[in-house]
Amino acid sequence: MIGTRAMPPTSLTPPLTLLQRFDLTLRCMTPFVITLLLALAPVLPLHLPHDTDLVPAFTLMSVFYWTVYRPDLMPASAVFAIGVIQDFAAGAPLGITSMILLGTHGVVLGQRRLFVGKPFAMAWSGFMLIDAAATAVSWAFASLLAGEPLSLSQPLLEFVATLAMFPMLAWFFVRTHRRVLARV
């Protein structure tokens, strides 16, 4: 794991100044804020040519990464809130994303040791399993709510897109992790 935890103030360390506390709080909020922005990003009208409405599961990647490497900064309540906000913003049936992200959080929290300090390929393949499960569950719930089995082609494409984009986002997360959270 990168960085060291903030030690509880003992008689040896001087108490933090107000500015330092503020700085620390902001730094600790980074994973949440990044994930929140990733939840809102797909709603932006980009009008890309050959628009296909393909939305990689950005928040799933973010929740996975931060739960593995900094679970203290990605608590279950934050995961829940991000899911709700994402569903609201997308106009999607409420609750499904929260459920998926919480499930991911719960599973990953139990299996962290498999990924921490291991090569990236390990995290990637772990993410593949999570992504597959998340795709299946979200499809199942959406079909249930719609009352009929929905087409599988788009979820499958999104599964592939999400998997393909994971290294890129993970690289960005690692950079942020090292720069912003190195000593937090």
Next chain:
Amino acid sequence: MKARTEAVFRFAAPLKAAMARFAFLSLVAAAFALMLLGKGEIVVVERARTALLDVLAPVFDVLSRPAEAVSSTITEAGQILHVYRENRVLREEVARLERWQEAARRLDGENQALRSLLNFPADPQTRSITGRVIGDSGGSFVRTILVGVGSEQGVAKGQAAVTGEGLVGRVSEVGERSARILLITDLNSRIPVVVESSRTRAVLAGDNTARPRLLYLSPEARLSPGDRIVTSGHGGALPAGLPIGVVAEIGEHGVQVQPYADWTRLDFVRLLDYGLTGILPSLPAPPPPKAVRK
């Protein structure tokens, strides 16, 4: 002192773990409850949705502007390559449309004259509200857009959203400064339509693909690719005669309709206020505040 701290830790650690597990499980339960609440179309949930929509609308409005600039630059760069060919095609198109315009003028005059002969009332005046598209649907299983106008500008639930080409959807949620439009391609969209040439009635149902399908066609209905599909006005939800698209394919999966609207270039939409309340009732008015008892 040290022993005491250790004792506290020995108690606190499992307690903390149990609390975390409890919190986690209650959050999962809350997510499940939200799912049921959302399905039940409860007023509170809808109010929460529109309230959050209003909070997010300015954010999307600001963020969508640079996004739009980037995407239009990409599109323009692509268009320069085709400008000569397109110019030629457009000239031919203009020549063709001029003949149509002539015909339309003649028919309009004739229509007016015949209407006055028959004492047929003119179509009700419509007011339109133009809104900028500030958000796409960001989910796998929904097809909606957000526009930056709301009840303050007179937007109401059920109004038709059109572009220059044709119908794109109708208003499904209204905030004060923003509204969500359920596109005709969404799974939940059902629009009563007629085939323009044969006046055959049907219901246009979205299935989250780019081409919605026609449902409830009578078995003897005769359709061919290229037939124009327009709104029928049945159900009082939408005015009659709004163009939607053309029949694209008739196959095993039913009749697919290719909408006129260009989904990749939805920058502005017009919301038509026909004064029709339709089948999407707006929220009941909040009960009047009770008098304070003294």
